[in-house]
Every structure is written in C-alpha cells, then in structure tokens.
Amino acid sequence: MNSVRSTSWRKELKSHIREKSLVFLLADSNLPDSYSMDIMKVCKIKNKTHLLKIKGGEQIKTHQHLIKIYNELDVVGADRKSVLICLGGGTISDLGGFAASTYKRGIDLVILPTTVVGMVDAAIGGKNGINLESNVGILKNQIGTFHQPKLTGIDFKWLDSLPQDEIKSGWGEMLKHALLKGGSHLEQLKNAEPNIASLAPLIIESGNIKEGIVRRDVKENGERVLLNLGHTVGHAIESLELDASTESEIKHGIAVAWGIVFTLEVSVIKMGFNDAMAKELIKWIVDIIGYREKMWGSKEIWLKMCKDKKNINGNVKDVLLRNPGDVDWSFTWEREEFTILWEQFRKRYELTSC
Ligand SMILES: NC(=O)c1ccc[n+]([C@@H]2O[C@H](COP(=O)([O-])OP(=O)(O)OC[C@H]3O[C@@H](n4cnc5c(N)ncnc54)[C@H](O)[C@@H]3O)[C@@H](O)[C@H]2O)c1
Ligand SMILES: [Zn+2]
The missing domain is CATH 3.40.50.1970 (Rossmann fold)
Structure with a gap:
C-alpha cells in the first residue's frame, strides 16, 4: 500500500x-x-x-x-x-x-x-x-x-x-477501532467526551489502527473483514432508514454504534465476552448515542443482512468479540436465533417499547 x-x-x-x-x-x-x-x-x-x-x-x-x-x-x-x-x-x-x-x-x-x-x-x-x-x-x-x-x-x-451529530458519528467509528485494539487506546476513548477538543488527540491513533489492519490485508482476503465490527446490523439499519428516506436518517457511525451494542450482547452469549464488562461498555455507548425512538424489526433487518458483502454461499457472516482486542470473524448467523436475540434487544433500546 x-x-x-x-x-x-x-x-x-x-x-x-x-x-x-x-x-x-x-x-x-x-x-x-x-x-x-x-x-x-x-x-x-x-x-x-x-x-x-x-x-x-x-x-x-x-x-x-x-x-x-x-x-x-x-x-x-x-x-x-x-x-x-x-x-x-x-x-x-x-x-x-x-x-x-x-x-x-x-x-x-x-x-x-x-x-x-x-x-x-x-x-x-x-x-x-x-x-x-x-x-x-x-x-x-x-x-x-x-x-x-x-x-x-x-x-x-x-x-x-x-455539526455535533456528525462528530458523534465519527466517535462511532473510533469506538469500533478502540474495541478492535483494546488496551490503553480504549481506556483513553472511554475517558474522552464526544467533542472535537477531546477526540482530536485520538484521531491519528484511531486511523493508525485501521491502517495497520489494511496494510496486512489490503484486498480483504482475511483479517480486514474485522473492520466490519458493528457493520452487519449497522448497515442494515442505515439502509432501512435510507429506504424510508425519513428526515431523521441515522448517521453512519451511530448505526455502527448500535451494531456494536448488539454485537457486545451477542458476544457475551456466543464468545464468552465478560458480562459485566459488556454491560459497562453498553451503558457508556448508549449514554452517548441515546435510546432509539423506533428500532427496526428482525424481519426487515434480516432481509438486509442476507445481502451483506461478507456473506459466503448464502451464509450470513458476522464479526464478534471474545474480549476488546480479541476478535472472531468466522461467526455465521441462524435466522431463528437472530430473530430471538434481535427482538429482545429491540425491546431494551426502543423508546416506544420501554
Ligand atoms: N470507504 C471506507 O472505507 C469507508 C469507511 C467508513 C465509512 N465509509 C462511508 O462514509 C460515509 C459516511 O461518512 P461521513 O460521516 O463523513 O458522511 P458525509 O460525507 O455524508 O458527511 C456528513 C455530513 O457532514 C457534512 N460535512 C462534511 N464535512 C463537513 C465539515 N467540515 N463542516 C460541515 N459539514 C460537513 C456533509 O455535507 C454531510 O452532510 C458512509 O457512506 C460510509 O459508508 C466508507
Ligand atoms: Zn463504517
């Protein structure tokens, strides 16, 4: 490169x-x-x-x-x-x-x-x-x-x-890099506010994390796929909002942050991610992005996930975490399980369901 x-x-x-x-x-x-x-x-x-x-x-x-x-x-x-x-x-x-x-x-x-x-x-x-x-x-x-x-x-x-909402969107992608890296970079982001003064000192390092992964796998034949953390569901939410072309179209990084919240919940069940740590991370994220007025249903999300670029032979692939800095990119979704987990998730974070 x-x-x-x-x-x-x-x-x-x-x-x-x-x-x-x-x-x-x-x-x-x-x-x-x-x-x-x-x-x-x-x-x-x-x-x-x-x-x-x-x-x-x-x-x-x-x-x-x-x-x-x-x-x-x-x-x-x-x-x-x-x-x-x-x-x-x-x-x-x-x-x-x-x-x-x-x-x-x-x-x-x-x-x-x-x-x-x-x-x-x-x-x-x-x-x-x-x-x-x-x-x-x-x-x-x-x-x-x-x-x-x-x-x-x-x-x-x-x-x-x-604008402030675009800064928060950028924070969503920085969150992804911080979870992929773990360690002190994640701690620094946790201590930062989602504003430019606080995030600016972390921007170059956040970009370095991506660059490091890309340099090792330029054409996404392997490791680069982990940069899709939070994007399977994130892209599905973003696409659904584009279809509806609502005024309140979700920002890319906020959709990714929601994808990461879901990923953390699933990672506890599927990858043995520490439950207390996941809860603490989720609270931090949701305090920043706020609850959703309306969360899309599992059927709509699933239809979009079925078209994700990562999928192979019709299998819906996803990226999960064993720990911050320890990523699994071989996970395959079963529709039934996704439906159950998504509907539980939706009830927890949709304002109209609360
Ligand atoms: N190619 C990749 O590797 C990659 C990685 C991440 C995201 N993306 C894509 O990037 C897009 C999201 O990027 P984005 O969040 O920058 O979106 P964007 O380009 O839509 O910018 C967000 C908004 O901010 C405005 N804007 C941009 N800079 C501004 C500035 N300095 N001052 C005032 N307004 C400004 C834009 O006009 C727009 O309304 C998505 O389509 C996503 O899929 C691509
Ligand atoms: Zn992205």
Missing part, C-alpha cells in the same frame, strides 16, 4: 500534483467556501484546475452522481495524468474515489477528509463505492473498487464547522 497520510497536507499536496496535467477538485458544497478556495490556491500556482461542488450525504452514492463526475471530467479534458482530489466526508471520498478508480481505467486520487468518519476511517484503506437500489431496497456499498489514495491530508481546522 503506497499511500501517504499526513497533517502537512499543503507541502505533500504540492509535491503530489507537481507533474499532473489537471487537478480536479470534488468538494462538498456544505463546507465553508474558504476550504476549497484554500486548496485551489495551492493547486493553481502550477496546475490547470477545476472545481466541482456536490452536496455531501448518503444520497449522493448513486450511479447518477458518478456519471455527473465522469461527464465533468470529460468536459474539462481530464486525462490519465490528471488527479482527482476529494474534499469532504466519507460520501464524497467513496463517490469520488470510485470515479477516480474507473475514469480512463484509473487516475490518481487524493483525499482531504473533513469529517471525523473520514479522518479515522473512510479516507484510509482505498475502499470506495456507491449503493445499489435493489429489489429489497437500497444496499450499502455494493458497487466499488479498491483504489488507494496517493495522499490523505489531515487538517483539524476543517472540523471546526462539523
């Missing part, structure tokens, strides 16, 4: 674009204009540049948005020596990364993440993609490639404008 992650993004960016025929900046239009102007200033010194703004959010991970980017790349004359820079959260880098990996069979990619989710997770490891509208509704990240960014540039100043 030949990818640089750096907080000295100006210096690194200058050196990465030096030989490029065109710099195509794909920026989230929800960001203050000063962010993209700043980057354009760095690039314009020596390069031909083009700026395309798209409003970030899960709804942009579609083939229609992908085609809009291809067309724009074509109109401005981007060639194989061009570079695509993504400035935004995980939805901008998933969509833009996929465009960069497929346009003219692949052009260079730079990611400048502006969310916590992006900084600790989405901008690392080279996965990109869009969602699929299937006969069971929207399915997350079903179409995509592996295409490593040449550079991931981090600037904590970009987080100044990030």
Whole structure:
C-alpha cells in the first residue's frame, strides 16, 4: 500500500500534483467556501484546475452522481495524468474515489477528509463505492473498487464547522477501532467526551489502527473483514432508514454504534465476552448515542443482512468479540436465533417499547 497520510497536507499536496496535467477538485458544497478556495490556491500556482461542488450525504452514492463526475471530467479534458482530489466526508471520498478508480481505467486520487468518519476511517484503506437500489431496497456499498489514495491530508481546522451529530458519528467509528485494539487506546476513548477538543488527540491513533489492519490485508482476503465490527446490523439499519428516506436518517457511525451494542450482547452469549464488562461498555455507548425512538424489526433487518458483502454461499457472516482486542470473524448467523436475540434487544433500546 503506497499511500501517504499526513497533517502537512499543503507541502505533500504540492509535491503530489507537481507533474499532473489537471487537478480536479470534488468538494462538498456544505463546507465553508474558504476550504476549497484554500486548496485551489495551492493547486493553481502550477496546475490547470477545476472545481466541482456536490452536496455531501448518503444520497449522493448513486450511479447518477458518478456519471455527473465522469461527464465533468470529460468536459474539462481530464486525462490519465490528471488527479482527482476529494474534499469532504466519507460520501464524497467513496463517490469520488470510485470515479477516480474507473475514469480512463484509473487516475490518481487524493483525499482531504473533513469529517471525523473520514479522518479515522473512510479516507484510509482505498475502499470506495456507491449503493445499489435493489429489489429489497437500497444496499450499502455494493458497487466499488479498491483504489488507494496517493495522499490523505489531515487538517483539524476543517472540523471546526462539523455539526455535533456528525462528530458523534465519527466517535462511532473510533469506538469500533478502540474495541478492535483494546488496551490503553480504549481506556483513553472511554475517558474522552464526544467533542472535537477531546477526540482530536485520538484521531491519528484511531486511523493508525485501521491502517495497520489494511496494510496486512489490503484486498480483504482475511483479517480486514474485522473492520466490519458493528457493520452487519449497522448497515442494515442505515439502509432501512435510507429506504424510508425519513428526515431523521441515522448517521453512519451511530448505526455502527448500535451494531456494536448488539454485537457486545451477542458476544457475551456466543464468545464468552465478560458480562459485566459488556454491560459497562453498553451503558457508556448508549449514554452517548441515546435510546432509539423506533428500532427496526428482525424481519426487515434480516432481509438486509442476507445481502451483506461478507456473506459466503448464502451464509450470513458476522464479526464478534471474545474480549476488546480479541476478535472472531468466522461467526455465521441462524435466522431463528437472530430473530430471538434481535427482538429482545429491540425491546431494551426502543423508546416506544420501554
Ligand atoms: N470507504 C471506507 O472505507 C469507508 C469507511 C467508513 C465509512 N465509509 C462511508 O462514509 C460515509 C459516511 O461518512 P461521513 O460521516 O463523513 O458522511 P458525509 O460525507 O455524508 O458527511 C456528513 C455530513 O457532514 C457534512 N460535512 C462534511 N464535512 C463537513 C465539515 N467540515 N463542516 C460541515 N459539514 C460537513 C456533509 O455535507 C454531510 O452532510 C458512509 O457512506 C460510509 O459508508 C466508507
Ligand atoms: Zn463504517
């Protein structure tokens, strides 16, 4: 994996674009204009540049948005020596990364993440993609490639404008990394508040945890699958909310945090995870994310889980924990057992059932 992650993004960016025929900046239009102007200033010194703004959010991970980017790349004359820079959260880098990996069979990619989710997770490891509208509704990240960014540039100043609920969403992915790692990193996260001042010192280390796993298994032939902790149920919840297209669409990291709460409960039963420790972790998580007004039923969740990318030969796979830092990724669900456990879980955490 030949990818640089750096907080000295100006210096690194200058050196990465030096030989490029065109710099195509794909920026989230929800960001203050000063962010993209700043980057354009760095690039314009020596390069031909083009700026395309798209409003970030899960709804942009579609083939229609992908085609809009291809067309724009074509109109401005981007060639194989061009570079695509993504400035935004995980939805901008998933969509833009996929465009960069497929346009003219692949052009260079730079990611400048502006969310916590992006900084600790989405901008690392080279996965990109869009969602699929299937006969069971929207399915997350079903179409995509592996295409490593040449550079991931981090600037904590970009987080100044990030709304509080997006910070909590980033905390959800940091929680995943902390449970995968265990030890002092988990303790530090437990002692942190879900705000930028408190989380910033842990962001680089959280990203390092992901990077370490990815470097050992770039194409997810084994160990990388453990980064799906909390995502089997998390993606199912997220997809169901997208189908319903409610105003209160759940944030990715919050869906993952719910997936982790369920995983901890199941891990006690299936993996002998310490019950008292699980209860303590669950209380900490739920105090931060709050109870759900409505939790989806086991039937709907199961239908989405049946389409999860991890599944093999129709078996619904999941990632469980024996301990923080000790992960099992060979677990297979039986529908009946899932139904019983999910319905119990749902009653505990759904406000209308309490
Ligand atoms: N490829 C991967 O490895 C990977 C890993 C984790 C998550 N993901 C994907 O990432 C997506 C979630 O990423 P996300 O949480 O960054 O979502 P996002 O890109 O939708 O950003 C969240 C919201 O914050 C806004 N925003 C972004 N940066 C901002 C800033 N600095 N100031 C103000 N507003 C800002 C966006 O416009 C959006 O409304 C999901 O689609 C998930 O599947 C991918
Ligand atoms: Zn995730």
